[in-house]
Amino acid sequence: MKLFKNELLIEYFEDKLAVVGLFVFTLLCIFALAPAIFSPQNPYDLAQLFLENSFQGPNQNFLLGTDEQGRDILSAIMYGLRVSLYVGLASTILSVIIGFSLGLISGYYGGWVDTIIMRIADIQLSFPAILIALIIMALWGAGIGKIIIAITIVNWVYYARTARGVVLSEKEKDYAQSAKALGMRNFAIIFREIMPNVTAPIIVIATVRIANAIILEATLSFLGLGVPITEPSLGSLIANGYQVLFSGYWWTSVFPGIILMVLIISINLIGDRTRDIMNPRLKR
Amino acid sequence: MSQSEVKLLEVRDVEKIFSVKVGSFEKKDLHALNKVSFDVFKGKTLSLVGESGCGKTTIGKVILGLYEATNGSVVFQDKDIAKLSPAQRGISQKDIQMIFQDPYSSLNPRKKIKTILEQPLKIHTKMKKKERLATMLSLCDDVGIDHTYLERYPHQFSGGQRQRIAIARAMILKPELILADEPISALDVSIQAQILNLMMDLKDKYKLTTLFITHDISVVKHLSDYVAVMYLGEIVEYASKDELFKNPKHPYTEMLFSTVPDIRTPLATESVLKTGEIQSPIDLPQGCFFANRCPYKVDACEQSHPELVDLGNKHLARCPRIGEF
Numbered sequence: 001m002k003l004f005k006n007e008l009l010i011e012y013f014e015d016k017l018a019v020v021g022l023f024v025f026t027l028l029c030i031f032a033l034a035p036a037i038f039s040p041q042n043p044y045d046l047a048q049l050f051l052e053n054s055f056q057g058p059n060q061n062f063l064l065g066t067d068e069q070g071r072d073i074l075s076a077i078m079y080g081l082r083v084s085l086y087v088g089l090a091s092t093i094l095s096v097i098i099g100f101s102l103g104l105i106s107g108y109y110g111g112w113v114d115t116i117i118m119r120i121a122d123i124q125l126s127f128p129a130i131l132i133a134l135i136i137m138a139l140w141g142a143g144i145g146k147i148i149i150a151i152t153i154v155n156w157v158y159y160a161r162t163a164r165g166v167v168l169s170e171k172e173k174d175y176a177q178s179a180k181a182l183g184m185r186n187f188a189i190i191f192r193e194i195m196p197n198v199t200a201p202i203i204v205i206a207t208v209r210i211a212n213a214i215i216l217e218a219t220l221s222f223l224g225l226g227v228p229i230t231e232p233s234l235g236s237l238i239a240n241g242y243q244v245l246f247s248g249y250w251w252t253s254v255f256p257g258i259i260l261m262v263l264i265i266s267i268n269l270i271g272d273r274t275r276d277i278m279n280p281r282l283k284r
Numbered sequence: 285m286s287q288s289e290v291k292l293l294e295v296r297d298v299e300k301i302f303s304v305k306v307g308s309f310e311k312k313d314l315h316a317l318n319k320v321s322f323d324v325f326k327g328k329t330l331s332l333v334g335e336s337g338c339g340k341t342t343i344g345k346v347i348l349g350l351y352e353a354t355n356g357s358v359v360f361q362d363k364d365i366a367k368l369s370p371a372q373r374g375i376s377q378k379d380i381q382m383i384f385q386d387p388y389s390s391l392n393p394r395k396k397i398k399t400i401l402e403q404p405l406k407i408h409t410k411m412k413k414k415e416r417l418a419t420m421l422s423l424c425d426d427v428g429i430d431h432t433y434l435e436r437y438p439h440q441f442s443g444g445q446r447q448r449i450a451i452a453r454a455m456i457l458k459p460e461l462i463l464a465d466e467p468i469s470a471l472d473v474s475i476q477a478q479i480l481n482l483m484m485d486l487k488d489k490y491k492l493t494t495l496f497i498t499h500d501i502s503v504v505k506h507l508s509d510y511v512a513v514m515y516l517g518e519i520v521e522y523a524s525k526d527e528l529f530k531n532p533k534h535p536y537t538e539m540l541f542s543t544v545p546d547i548r549t550p551l552a553t554e555s556v557l558k559t560g561e562i563q564s565p566i567d568l569p570q571g572c573f574f575a576n577r578c579p580y581k582v583d584a585c586e587q588s589h590p591e592l593v594d595l596g597n598k599h600l601a602r603c604p605r606i607g608e609f
Contacts, residue, residue: 174390178453181348182407183370183377196394 011277021269028263032082039075044230055249065251068244073251076237077259083233084263087144088214091151095213096206099156103163104198108171108190118164121157129154133216137225147226151213162205166198200278207271211264218260234260292493293324293347293461298356298366300342300517304566315565316342318518319356324461329487329494331504331525333540334514337562340497341385342517344463347495348382349373360461378408379460381453383467387446391438397449398434404457419456426489427452427482444475448482455486465497480506501540505529513537516563516573519592523599533601535578572604580605 013019031038040062041048053070056062064073106117124132136150170176171194179193218235220226222242227233232240234256241253300317317339324330332340345351346366347358353366361376370377381404384390391400398420405416424431427448438446447467454462464483468476484507486492496508504511504525511528513521513536521534532538563573571586572578578585582605590604 174384174386175392177350178382178384178390179392179403181350181370181377181380181382182404183373184403184407185371193392197392 008277012273015273015276018269018273021266021273024262024266025270028081028259028266029085031078032085035075035078035082039072039078041072041075043071043076043079055244055252057249058251064255065249067240067249067252073237073255076232077234077256080232080234080237080256081259081263083144083227083231084214084217084235084260087148087151087217087227087233088210091148091155091213091217092206092210094148094152095155095209096159096202098152099159100163100195100198100202102156103160104167104190104195106160107164107167108186108194114164117160121160124154124157129216130219133220134223134225137220142224142226142228144227144231147217147220150220151216154216155209155213158205158209159202162201163198166201167194170194170197204271204275204278207267207274211267211271214260214267215264234263289328290326291323292326292360293495294357294359295323295343295347296321296357296359298343298346298358299354300339300346300351301354306566312566315568316517317346317353318516318568320514320517320519321356322512322519322522324493324495325509326460326493327491328509329492329496329507330510330512331496331498331508332512332514333498333501333504335499335562337516337565338514339517340499340514341465343514344382344465344495344497347461348380348463349377375408378404378457380463381455381457381459381461382463382465383447383450383454385466386470387443387450388470390450391446393438395437396434397429397436397438400438400449401434401453401456404453408457420452423452423456426486427455442475443471444478447471447475447479451479451482451486455490458490460493462492462494463497464494466499468503469498469500476503483507502544513540516568517565518573518602519600520574520603521599521601522592523597523601527597527599531599533595533599533606534574534603535580536574539577572602574603 012022036042043049050070053062053066054068056066056070058065062072062074064077066072067076102117106114133150133154136153137147140146140150167190176189176193179189184193217226217233218238221233221235222239224239226235229236237256238253238260241249241251241256245253297319298317298321299315299319302314302316303311304314306312320339320343322330332343334340342351346353347360349365349368349370352369356366357364358366360380363376365373365376391397401420401423402416405411405419411419420434421431424434429445429448429452433441433445433449438449441449447470451467467483468479471479480503483494487494487507494507496504498504508525511523511525512519513528513534515536521528521532521537523531528537532541561577563569563576569575569586571588572590575581575585585604588604590602590606592600592602593606594600595606
């Protein structure tokens with residue numbers, strides 16, 4: 001297994017663009033993990049904010065400028081990045097767990113179990129994702145835990161569908177049949193025999209959908225339905241700056257926007273490369 | 285001869301009917317197996333021969349428990365297992381193992397050979413880790429795979445090696461009955477002989493009882509004691525190997541023999557024998573299933589369905605005109 005993983009890693013690094021993507025993403029993650037170390041100030045400690053610093057353009061003291069409360073935008077971005085990444089990763093992990101399991105069960109058992117799970121998925125896919133998330137957030141109100149659950153509810157469908165599709169072909173293969181003939185229990189066959197053969201496409205989709213989850217969170221926060229005011233994400237920073245954008249204070253909105261864009265692009269680059277090296281049709 | 289023959293497996297009137305959708309609403313019955321009966325004797329090899337779609341793999345899967353028989357009985361170790369799933373069969377399942385056709389799909393690509401071989405031991409025996417390893421190593425010697433292969437993954441092997449591993453997995457529990465479902469047809473011709481030889485060696489060494497499923501009648505000659513010829517879900521001829529090869533009675537058996545290329549005879553002289561399509565198992569004909577392809581067909585053939593007739597000397601055939609040949 002070790003050799004196998006190293007091979008994949010080596011292959012990953014053959015693409016320069018993907019390496020850049022990974023580097024940028026890692027850098028952003030480091031900032032997000034420990035914003036207190038890197039940021040010039042704690043933007044949410046009111047004792048550190050001075051109103052006379054409000055709406056300063058990018059300068060020596062405030063590299064990316066300040067907002068209406070004299071808050072350093074660079075520091076706010078680092079803290080906001082943490083919230084965005086946390087919501088993106090947590091909701092993706094949750095939806096992989098739920099979607100993957102439901103997809104495996106649905107594909108393996110077939111019949112009415114399959115029908116119920118897949119009809120729910122179909123119905124959900126026929127609504128725009130943002131609409132579902134909006135409704136859930138409007139009903140529940142803002143909150144980090146709530147937005148993670150809302151995004152999970154939107155995203156599990158993609159993993160379930162993919163997993164089900166692969167399971168349908170895998171369960172007919174002789175190794176699954178032979179496990180069944182040995183008297184293995186259905187759950188053991190699903191999770192020990194079949195699951196390892198379904199992980200590759202799920203990993204690929206997950207890397208791409210992290211970006212999607214982050215964008216969804218940013219959109220909800222921009223609309224004021226996402227994370228609470230006390231823990232702003234990149235989306236709420238953009239929304240906050242947007243109110244004063246046309247008064248000439250462009251930096252309050254543009255810089256968080258650029259960072260969000262860089263984050264999404266770097267994740268997509270990683271996702272593209274992961275898909276390339278894990279696609280069994282291109283490889284093996 | 286007859287004293288040494290102990291019945292190991294008794295298949296009686298097994299029917300398997302699949303329900304298939306015709307159009308949007310209508311469902312029809314597909315008769316994959318029609319009252320199939322045969323015995324497998326201890327230490328002997330029975331070959332099931334027939335073209336694709338004749339139900340030979342289906343009967344294998346019924347015996348193994350992957351399909352539930354619609355009717356009939358499969359008696360193994362004094363127990364009717366025809367309608368039991370592998371998990372319900374419990375300990376007797378350990379004594380029936382299968383070698384699958386395609387070694388590229390029968391080994392889980394994400395598992396080491398060691399894990400694959402160890403699995404049956406973990407499920408069906410109480411061996412300790414060391415005993416399991418010893419069992420695996422001695423079996424590796426038997427099937428001709430290197431001990432170092434245990435740490436590798438299936439994709440690192442060729443088809444022939446994989447099939448050896450698959451045979452090892454089937455053998456590891458020392459089963460009473462091995463079902464071999466076309467174990468060599470997915471392999472290169474040069475490898476086929478090796479695997480056949482291996483199976484014959486193992487048969488001698490372990491006194492294996494084998495149900496050998498194949499479409500290739502030339503292979504049958506090498507390793508079977510008895511042969512059952514199947515056509516459209518039923519057995520049309522059953523005899524000992526020597527008897528069948530010397531004296532084939534059923535026109536279909538004759539046709540199968542004529543398809544075997546032989547260096548001494550000119551190719552395909554009786555092309556008339558090979559015309560026609562197999563009948564649909566959904567709308568079975570009233571008379572003899574083979575009538576539409578049979579060169580000896582008379583009107584009577586399409587009137588009523590023939591029964592298996594005992595011709596003596598353990599030779600059975602199912603043909604309306606059997607008395608005339």
